[in-house]
Amino acid sequence: MTFRRACGHVADMDSVDAILAQWRRERPELDVAPMGLLGRLVRLTTHLRREIEHTLARHGLTASSFDILATLRRSGAPYRLSPGDLLATAMVTSGTMTNRIDQLEKIGLVERLPNPEDGRGVLVALTAIGLERIEAAVTAHVETQIRLTAEMPETDREALDALLRGWLARFE
Amino acid sequence: MTFRRACGHVADMDSVDAILAQWRRERPELDVAPMGLLGRLVRLTTHLRREIEHTLARHGLTASSFDILATLRRSGAPYRLSPGDLLATAMVTSGTMTNRIDQLEKIGLVERLPNPEDGRGVLVALTAIGLERIEAAVTAHVETQIRLTAEMPETDREALDALLRGWLARFE
DNA sequence: TTCATATATCTTGACGTCGAGATAAATGGA
């Protein structure tokens, strides 16, 4: 199904357009343009997240555990950060972080060491197995990310990145 | 902190740029441009989702329960759909849908009716209270969506919507 | 009519997340 848009070109109607059409019929006074934008953003992110989780699962990792290991890895040797450091970039609560570390410790990919500089805290360190695991997972993850963006023209990718950067800046 | 980009203009370095810089140092062979785009997308969506959930919570709803009520509402009177119909737009599994309906039924916003056309199935119907609740919640939700997109210039919003539409089309 | 297959929905158990609050150590002013 196609429809002629206000600016004159023809585009396929997608699942979000169908939802907007329903709202225009039922609640015509609502301004649903923002809903379209946000709806596409949410649906797209859901698809992308699933693709990425599929790749990580082949390496025995969830998106959550990957986040921790990757943060430790990119911090550089000796691959040790406090839970508070990990919290600073992870967008989760402290309770969630504790749980994530617990799960990784349970399968031997990280270990908790006493923090010599702060008796209240600990350091989370990559184990040898954890390092090996994250090296392979990151390589595969980046390949997946390249695949997921590959069909988009270079100019579109740059434009999209710039727009997202600007919007994100209003929140961070 | 700012840095000069390859194309010559100066932009603020954001949290995603900081992550990419770490990867360039640790694993310089990786192509991290897609990671930047996907990272901004994920972080932005997380912020937006939280703002939206905050609004819905003031109406006693989660994003999940809102989805069901909104789908019923925009389907038009008599506001009845089967769980299968709800599944078709919701991007969740059938077990999740059963749970969502259970929760809404428990607080009296929907009810399950036998499906006269299919003895295996049921119809999920908005109750009077459910209709009242979703009418108010949708109004507030749209206001939040307008606020979240308001600071973006109109041309940017249209460009972003078009880019997202194109990318999403590869998945649906 | 009969039965194999398909379909609609629900059940179960494991996990990840959050919010609120608990615990323990660090910090800094009196």
Next chain:
DNA sequence: TCCATTTATCTCGACGTCAAGATATATGAA
């Protein structure tokens, strides 16, 4: 030094999600 406050981390209970499989009804070919 002492103690109030702050900070770092963890605990707990509730909830949403998924994957796999169970149950019950519908469908269609023989």
